[in-house]
Amino acid sequence: MLQAAPTTQPSNTTDTHPTICHVIHALGVGGAEVLVDVMVRRMSDRYRCVIAVLDEIGPIGERLRADGFVVEHLHRQPGIDRGCARRLHAFADQHGAEIFHAHQYTPFFQAMLSRGLTGSRPVLFTEHGRHFPDAPSRKRSIVNRLLLRKQDRLVGVGGAVRQALIDNEGLPPSRCEVVYNGVDLDDLASAADDARIRIRQEFGFAADDFVAVQVARLHELKDHQTALKAIDEARQTAPNIRLLIVGDGDERAAIEQTIAQLNLADHIKLAGTRSDIADLLAASDAFLLSSISEGIPLTIIEAMAACLPVVSTAVGGIPEMITQGNSGFLADARDHAALAASLVQLQQSPALCLSVGSEGRAVAHRTFSLAGMLNAYGRMYEEMLHAR
Template identity: 35%
Template sequence: MNAHAPAPAASVVTARPTPAAASTRLQARPVLQLRSSAGLYGADRMVLALNQALSGQHVPSRLLSIHNYRMHEQALHAMARAKGQHAELLPCRGRFDLGTVRALAAQIDAVGAPVLHVHDYKSAFYAWLATRQRPLPMVATLHGWLVDSHSQRLYNRIELALLRRFDALAVVSHEQIEPLLRAGIPRGRIHQVDNGIELPSGDVSDAAALRREFGLDAARFVFGAVARLSPEKNLAMLLEAITPLAKADAGVALVIAGDGPERAILEARAQSLGIASSVHFLGARADMERLYPVFDCLVLPSLSEGMPLVVLEAMAFSLPILASAVGGIPRLLAHTEHGRLVRPGDADALRAELQAASAEPGRRDRHARSYVRHQHSPEAMAQRYLTVYRSLPTGRHERTTA
């Protein structure tokens, strides 16, 4: 295994799975999961898995999605309903809508005294407004901060200010802790809660058919990248790094699943590098369980991450992984046989590891699969969050005003 970069040490309160009795204690305290979504990315899939798992453990959990007025389809809400989950879509007609505050307040009043669990800065803002006259125990999960624009950095600062008002903050990597401490949030409110994923069914019978659909024969070595096509995912560097290998070896291909603001730029770059025939842009996919078995190796050259679900998903499919040593990735790849880490932004190291990985076709990582199934199932994640919920104050209480 090449994943030997140690995860940085930090002193945090770690949320661990608890016995099933925890769910019994919480039967009278429902949970509202609040998320403003722009698609079905890692954080969205994590929220879906948590909402489902809590309900499966007899904890009333409801997913409240804030309508994204920029998008015609509300993918998170639609997927929750398709899975039979208890889900509601809150109206939102612009950057700020008092109607959203009223709709959230109505949901809170309808269920009594819930735990309010938010999953992004917009949700934190609306939660703060809706609970000013109705204090509730509140939890926020930090899925990772984007810093690729001035507006995004401003939103991050606003979120940090709002988070001072929350009773518990869940982080998925050690790197997220220091900004919280600098913002004045007490260490005792910070919990490390690992993500969980919906585990694959194991049916990979149509992998060969998908390869033929993409024009990839069975002998081709396929690198897969699954990500939002945005700057922090660093996919432009991946195109640069794979170019010598793609030009020298017609048996190597790169399949990119996902959409985002950089798609046109990346497609044009693949064309200019002369590797367009070896790079397949699939766009957003709703069938990742079918797609992972097509890959021979997952590649994630991100500049920043929390605990990416794509790494957990690839591990669950026994895939070798080549990824940047950022966020929680080193800790995850420490539980693999064929994980490879590179320094973030190091194009030469990425190029060398791509070459090394392609020289080892057919490898599967059974150890990684076993680890994910035992430690990162939806049920294990739900038990960790139940530990956090049980630590929250009850009744009316004062919080620091953001």
């Protein structure tokens, strides 16, 4: 669904580079998973990367295995699974891992727990997003303070995510940093020359239709129902407005039911999971996201890099990415009327589409490049290795 990382040569057991053990819930299709895939491939010239998966290998994990990367399934059990922590410790020892890089809170907890009382392997914790609803936990705060070591590093992918680590996890503000997510901006500018015509023909869209695209797994947190209501309202003013929904998931049946109930079959198409994101963006006029919870969505960065104006809910770190009316348009969560109004405004003004899209592209290049993200993590790895 998101852009795929290019295949590179994996590191192997004879590799003399420092070994980083990435720890993650699963390697299905999602933002954190895609970033891990990109990191282990793009950084393999400097680090030997191995991956410990707590819950499920997933399609990204299978591709990494097929390309020769080490991906270990730890079969985590519900609750505080000390056996999983022991398996993680043994896996890291087996591969000579010098650093854990934990993605999301539970992998962070398991990595800290794996050290026991005497272990010294440092942990770099990247929080990619927060559960919804997100609330402080006194119990977690106490545990975090007890298990955290001086050499550990704590990262939020945006300012809002960093603040949640402080407010809800009780982590020290002085130790919480921000490293913005990044994507390969050049890839998003490499759509096929015939993409706009070909993709529109594939889904039955006319050349003069105003097509919004929504790239997100079909999950309740993405709140596609609000997007459907927005299109239903927008078409009253702009009959040629269309929505292409890219992704798959548990909510597909509910989305299809609403499309039928609102008689939106001519206006909304479901594309399923796709790998040709650059082409899909090139065929579209705007990008729509209706989530109720986000971190720093890679899909918005991709849309901005492709010069598409973004219409989104103002949740999580999205207001850090978009300046209202300048590099995109924001609305409150579940406010389908505001989303519809922004889409209609863009549909009625090609000049506004161009100016907002251009500013979004500049923001993407300035703040959300893949090179910038990888360089930031590389510096952290080196500082942690030096300190150790």
